[in-house]
Amino acid sequence: MSKKQQIMEKATELFAKQGFEATSIQQITEQCGISKGSFYLSFKSKDELIMEMLDHFFMEVTAETDQLVNSSKNDANLLFKFYKLMFHFFAKHADFAKVLIKEMPHSLNQELLIKSRTYDIQTSKNILDMVESIYGDKVQATKFDLVYCIKGFLRIYSELFLFYEVELDMDLLCQSLVEKTDSLAKHSNIPFITEDLEFYLKNADKIGDSDSKEDVLALMDRFAGDMEDSVVRESLQMLREDIMEPSLPLAVRKGLIENVRVRADGKWLALVLDRWFEGSF
Numbered sequence: 001m002s003k004k005q006q007i008m009e010k011a012t013e014l015f016a017k018q019g020f021e022a023t024s025i026q027q028i029t030e031q032c033g034i035s036k037g038s039f040y041l042s043f044k045s046k047d048e049l050i051m052e053m054l055d056h057f058f059m060e061v062t063a064e065t066d067q068l069v070n071s072s073k074n075d076a077n078l079l080f081k082f083y084k085l086m087f088h089f090f091a092k093h094a095d096f097a098k099v100l101i102k103e104m105p106h107s108l109n110q111e112l113l114i115k116s117r118t119y120d121i122q123t124s125k126n127i128l129d130m131v132e133s134i135y136g137d138k139v140q141a142t143k144f145d146l147v148y149c150i151k152g153f154l155r156i157y158s159e160l161f162l163f164y165e166v167e168l169d170m171d172l173l174c175q176s177l178v179e180k181t182d183s184l185a186k187h188s189n190i191p192f193i194t195e196d197l198e199f200y201l202k203n204a205d206k207i208g209d210s211d212s213k214e215d216v217l218a219l220m221d222r223f224a225g226d227m228e229d230s231v232v233r234e235s236l237q238m239l240r241e242d243i244m245e246p247s248l249p250l251a252v253r254k255g256l257i258e259n260v261r262v263r264a265d266g267k268w269l270a271l272v273l274d275r276w277f278e279g280s281f
Contacts, residue, residue: 220240
């Protein structure tokens with residue numbers, strides 16, 4: 001085992017018991033039996049250590065889920081295999097999984113939160129690919145809700161063996177969750193997480209950056225595609241032109257966005273446009 005691996009392993013044990021903030025570099029070095037100098041040869045700071053641990057954890061699970069989903073799209077047991085892979089991964093990395101569940105909701109480290117969010121978005125994409133592969137057009141309206149339900153199942157049921165040390169029949173658990181997921185896929189008809197809302201949730205922290213301009217325009221074009229309301233359609237066209245070459249007075253721009261917002265299916269697009277223009281001027 002390399003020195004870096006040893007530090008990460010011992011730090012994980014301490015973080016699981018005490019949390020990120022309460023654990024000092026001194027405690028980590030004492031647990032490893034090394035000097036602080038040796039620690040700083042491997043990591044510049046405790047934050048860098050945590051970030052590298054986070055990368056290691058999420059890169060491993062992302063690689064495994066990528067491989068499973070991409071190689072088993074025609075496998076009738078794909079959903080069962082996915083649940084089993086995820087729960088075995090949580091069990092294998094139980095200490096670090098405990099830390100993430102307990103610490104992340106309360107963390108003030110923005111870099112850590114952004115990195116965690118990036119990996120969460122990738123996980124959601126893998127699950128969405130799997131859902132579309134398994135259920136196809138049957139879940140076109142509710143597929144994003146289904147992704148959130150699957151993520152919720154993973155989180156809640158993993159806590160049984162992470163925090164309560166319950167002896168679990170893993171196969172039975174996965175079969176039960178496949179049945180629940182199938183039931184939701186077949187019988188849920190009222191979507192809450194729409195494609196527009198999903199876009200907003202994924203991009204809320206970066207809307208306004210130039211890199212997301214094409215995404216915002218694509219979202220507007222998709223919304224306008226089936227729009228019969230001439231006022232909304234013309235408002236979107238004027239806003240589109242204003243994104244490409246800003247020229248509208250603020251009051252006019254706000255009025256055009258309100259024309260979109262008054263529609264029940266346009267509120268998330270209106271929020272995206274609010275944030276775009278706020279971040280661009």
